[in-house]
Amino acid sequence: YTISSIGYSDNGTYKCLAKNNVNGSEKEDAKSDDIEVSSQVKASFSNVGEKEVSYGSNYQITCGVEGGKAPHKVTFVTPTSGTLIWQSASSSNSLQCNTVDNVE
Numbered sequence: 001y002t003i004s005s006i007g008y009s010d011n012g013t014y015k016c017l018a019k020n021n022v023n024g025s026e027k028e029d030a031k032s033d034d035i036e037v038s039s040q041v042k043a044s045f046s047n048v049g050e051k052e053v054s055y056g057s058n059y060q061i062t063c064g065v066e067g068g069k070a071p072h073k074v075t076f077v078t079p080t081s082g083t084l085i086w087q088s089a090s091s092s093n094s095l096q097c098n099t100v101d102n103v104e
């Protein structure tokens with residue numbers, strides 16, 4: 001059996017049950033294994049295309065993480081707000097974090 005394009009929804013326990021009649025008596029054996037799908041962690045920024053921003057305006061940056069093993073944690077370091085940390089409590093395989101800074 002081949003799982004095509006495996007994804008996170010394919011995580012779980014897989015079981016194999018074998019049965020056979022031997023001398024008029026049914027025999028069976030079972031094996032199971034837990035499979036956990038993983039991938040490389042990818043960090044991303046969005047809304048950072050503008051390098052020059054008007055003085056006093058708000059500037060929103062979205063930092064994200066995708067892939068890897070949940071739960072995710074994002075550490076975001078800024079020159080004005082210091083270190084901000086977000087952590088996902090869910091089993092989702094992505095986390096998006098927003099910060100808004102006043103440009104001074």
